[in-house]
Amino acid sequence: ADVDDAFFALIEFANGAAGTISFTWAGHGAPIALPGGMAIYGSRACLHGATLIRDDGSREAVADLFDREATAAERDAATPHGVTDPFGLAYLDWLRAIRAGSQPETSGVEGLRDLATAFAISESAAAGESVTVDGVLAGTIDTWQREIDAHYGL
Numbered sequence: 001a002d003v004d005d006a007f008f009a010l011i012e013f014a015n016g017a018a019g020t021i022s023f024t025w026a027g028h029g030a031p032i033a034l035p036g037g038m039a040i041y042g043s044r045a046c047l048h049g050a051t052l053i054r055d056d057g058s059r060e061a062v063a064d065l066f067d068r069e070a071t072a073a074e075r076d077a078a079t080p081h082g083v084t085d086p087f088g089l090a091y092l093d094w095l096r097a098i099r100a101g102s103q104p105e106t107s108g109v110e111g112l113r114d115l116a117t118a119f120a121i122s123e124s125a126a127a128g129e130s131v132t133v134d135g136v137l138a139g140t141i142d143t144w145q146r147e148i149d150a151h152y153g154l
């Protein structure tokens with residue numbers, strides 16, 4: 001079968017910040033297990049699951065860091081009424097938006113943009129050049145997607 005087993009992307013954000021994303025099914029060493037398998041690497045530390053690992057090797061539970069550093073307003077925003085379940089928080093946010101006649105924190109538009117960001121990685125690889133998320137959203141960048149669209153008559 002012809003499937004993707006790894007991806008690596010260099011990202012330039014609108015504010016000029018640079019980032020990297022990588023994922024693989026085919027790496028060496030111990031796998032990063034799920035749940036909690038995501039690792040985020042920054043300029044001075046790595047966030048692995050629920051643990052912050054600083055460049056000096058020190059480790060700290062993210063919950064302990066949050067408990068020590070977060071303001072009362074940040075705590076209430078993160079766990080309103082003590083709700084900690086991710087689905088419960090999403091529903092609470094959605095219900096509050098309905099009550100207020102406003103938008104939830106994340107919307108379908110945000111979800112679409114997140115998906116386009118993931119597809120931009122495949123589009124960039126297929127085109128062999130840098131691409132923009134806006135180009136993927138507009139359908140003007142479709143080297144990777146074109147074959148799929150043709151198969152489904154889109």
